[in-house]
Amino acid sequence: MDLTDIVADIVAYIAAQEDRGTVASYIPELASVDPAGFGIAIVTADGAMVAGGDADAGFSIQSISKVFALTLALGKAGDQLWERVGREPSGNAFNSIVQLEQERGIPRNPFINAGAIVVSDVNLGGHQPRVAIGEMLRFLRYLTGDDSIAINEAVAASETATGFRNIALANYMRAFGNIHHPVELVLGTYFHQCAIEMNCRQLALAGRFLMLDGRHPDEGRVVSPSRARRINALMLTCGHYDASGDFAFRVGIPGKSGVGGGILAIVPGRASIAVWSPGLNENGNSRLGTLALERLAQRTGWSVFSPAGDSADQ
Known part of the structure; x- marks a missing residue:
């Protein structure tokens, strides 16, 4: 071959x-x-x-960033993460809000947007978004041996300006107590992670x-x-x-x-x-x-x- x-x-x-x-x-x-x-x-x-x-x-x-964000979050929270995020296929669109109401703010898995926002909440860990994003960049640079990996700031700004559905998802989960940090900080982490x-x-x-x-x-x-x-x-x-x-x-x-x-x-x-x-x-x-x-x-x-x-x- x-x-x-x-x-x-x-x-x-x-x-x-x-x-x-x-x-x-x-x-x-x-x-x-x-x-x-x-x-x-x-x-x-x-x-x-x-x-x-x-x-x-x-x-x-x-959303490929969700794989690396999940890896970091499991390092912080271990299997306790699965109390806040499920492990089942969703069967719905990646940005759907429907299941969150039925399942009381617990996303189906960490790879749909709602689940990845919870993962970002874990990775934020009481810090400012720049700390969590810096950790993600260091992780990717370590995995690749390439220090040139960076965030496309124009894409991050574009997502921040138009990410209304993700804002809704985060606030909805916050209402159920499944987002622990201020929504704008969690989303700042999430949008910049996606813009790598x-x-x-x-x-x-x-x-x-x-x-x-x-x-x-x-x-x-x-x-x-x-x-x-x-x-x-x-x-x-x-x-x-x-x-x-x-x-x-x-x-x-x-x-x-x-x-x-x-x-x-x-x-x-x-x-x-x-x-x-x-x-x-x-x-x-x-x-x-x-x-x-x-x-x-x-x-x-x-x-x-x-x-x-x-x-x-x-």
């Missing part, structure tokens, strides 16, 4: 697609992104990097600890093996909002999408993968990024449901 050839095939396949999806217009700064872009980067367990397309183009990671900018190479590097059972390949253990497996499990069942089941059916790899068009996908023990294409499908996930991962899974045989060692090209 030659990953270089497979990546080249995927880049050519994606370039031929006419339907490139629709960029996220509800965040003004994202509405202006060219939908023609596509990048892919794969880091394998032996440390090799294979990339193609616009793999060096920076993009707003948006990375490229495919950096994002694939950041996911290595989830590929390696919780270990950083150079710096030692990041989380326990059981915690890494549980984060991957949540990515598989909840990482694509109300299309998570379809993604598991078609791709079979734990993944977390963002409305900036990125997807981080993890093949435990084998690869950390980042794809990016800003045009979204009707569920808010990258249309071409999803197609690329589906083609990658077909060509490699990579799937958490495949027998160990099985590969389509072997």
